[in-house]
Amino acid sequence: MTVKTFSQGVFLPHYKEFSEKKSITTIPLPKEVVIPLHQHTGAPCRALVKPGDEVKAGQRIGESDAFVSAYVHASVDGKVTAVEPRPYFTGTNVESVVIEVDAKQGKPAWQERDTSKLSIDEIRAAIKDAGIVGMGGAAFPTHVKLSPPKPIDAFIVNACECEPFLTCDHRMMLEMTDMLLEGARLAQKAVSAPKLIFGVETNKPDAIQALNSKIAGEAGVELVALDVKYPQGSEKQLIKAVLDREVPPGKLPFDVGVVVQNVATCIAVYEACRYGKPSIERVLTVTGDGAAKPQNVLVKMGTPIGHIIEQCGGFKGEAGKVIMGGPMTGWAQSRLDTSIVKGSSGILLFSPAMVAETEHKACVRCGKCVDHCPMFLYPNYISTYAETGRFDLADEWGAMDCFECGVCVYVCPSNRPIVQFVREAKKQIAAARAARN
Ligand code: SF4
Ligand code: SF4
Structure with missing residues (x-):
């Protein structure tokens, strides 16, 4: 078998053995789902429902007229209790539709059709x-x-x-x-x-x-x-x-x-x-050395991560860190009431030993980040310029071409949070460009 690849990058321990043999299971519904109206690239949706409204699973509850946007739907039958900003997995607050889940869920009325004629x-x-x-x-x-x-x-x-x-x-x-x-x-x-x-x-x-x-x-x-x-x-x-x-x-x-x-x-x-089924549920992996029962589960969009962790047996021993997504590109969670969105592929539970925190130090110019960056960037320069507020220079060195893969962070002996610096640089560069236009 011919095996292909790209240049640069890193070979990582893959740790898939925790859950790769576990068949997909469905977990019980939570009492409440929280569905962000902006969980996609592009324009946010406006709410089509208000507190007190009864909704059905699959009903459109948010939309936008912009071409680059994506409708959002109720993932369960229930009653809207709030439309308000709620904590989002990236650490911000996002306008969300909160739905109290009906104990009895109806049967969705999906209509099967012949896709060959579409x-x-x-x-x-x-x-x-x-x-x-x-x-x-x-x-x-x-x-x-x-x-x-x-x-x-x-x-x-x-x-x-x-x-x-x-x-x-x-x-x-x-x-x-x-x-x-x-x-x-x-x-x-x-x-x-x-x-x-x-x-x-x-x-x-x-x-x-x-x-x-x-x-x-x-x-x-x-x-x-x-x-x-x-x-x-x-x-x-x-x-x-x-x-x-x-x-x-x-x-x-x-x-x-x-x-x-x-x-x-x-x-x-x-x-x-x-x-005709909307995007109202997804399969994700709950895993990590801190997970009591690593597994792959089908969950409704908007399910709080705390509920999922609980249904998967909770932590094994002392909790170290919770990450939404993968370990390289995911987001550390400081609270467990953030909810699953369409792009959530995993919840990682790490033991304290796995996340042994170390302070970051100054760049020692070893060049490892440059050797491994799959975009052939100079993460050392970009991050140092971002750290010192020289976002114009970070832009010149290609900050906007970084897709935040985390390879540079993984190889950096100084433990520098390069991706955090690059994210800030990208935000500032985008704002400066918008102000110029
Ligand atoms: S996070 Fe960005 S700078 Fe770092 S290796 Fe990946 S693409 Fe390169
Ligand atoms: S890997 Fe870290 S220490 Fe080495 S050059 Fe890059 S930023 Fe500097």
Whole structure:
């Protein structure tokens, strides 16, 4: 088997053994869900409901007229108790619809239809109506991504799941193989791409076998095995590895004729097109050395992470840290009432030993971050300029091209929080650019 990859990056211990063999289970509903109206890239939604309203699972409760946005839906039957700012996983407060969950949930009225007859416009409309966004974490609206302004010749399914610990995509590949294939074909049709390619890391041999057995002999469809290297699942690195195409700085995959979607997003596309089902639930991984019972669970959007942790057996021993997402790109949580959104792929529970905190020191100019940065940036310069408030220089050194993969932080012997510095730089640079325009 030929195995491909990209240059730079890092080989990480993957820690998938905690949960990779655990089948997806459903946990009981919480008493309340909190659904942020801005959980995607683009314009926030305005609320379509008010306190006191009764809502049904799948009902649209937030929308925006902007092209780059995504509708939000009630994930449960219940009663709206508030529309107000609530804590969000990034540490800010976001306007949210709070729903008291009905003890008795009705049966959703999804209507099955023949997806083979759907036109490109109908596929895109179904995806837009369902409020689907990239579920790997980027949360970019999928109907926008599947309406590229340039011709596309390859649709790639990002089946790498390169973040350590996370296994939800892996389980979906094994347990929802046919749904994934049909969703991928629908997304491929939406962008009129002649080629469909699955990019899978070699630490998922059972998923490679499951997919290969389904696509064997099918013209225009192939599976590319990829080395287990981080960040193999980042779009630009994936495209380089799979097709040997470079996406230039400041450009997007469609500029080189490619669209990429991850596994969970393709399955959501399938459900939207086949049943008209909105994005109201997702599979995520609850894991880590501090998790009592690591597992992959199907949860409703808006479920508080504290409820999920409790239903998964809580902490094993003393709590060290809780992270929403993967260990490389996720967000540390200081409270457990933040809720699951469309881009939440995991909840990591770490023991105190795993997170041994160390103070960061000055850059010692070892150059390791430069050697490993998959975007060929100089994280040392960018972070130092950001730390000292020279955001103009951080901009000149390419801060905006950083996609916050965390590789530089992982290799830095001075334990510098480079991504935090870069995030601040990007915020300041964007504000300065907006003020100039
Ligand atoms: S500078 Fe950005 S892209 Fe480069 S390694 Fe650091 S986080 Fe990743
Ligand atoms: S890895 Fe850390 S110490 Fe080394 S050059 Fe980069 S920022 Fe400086």
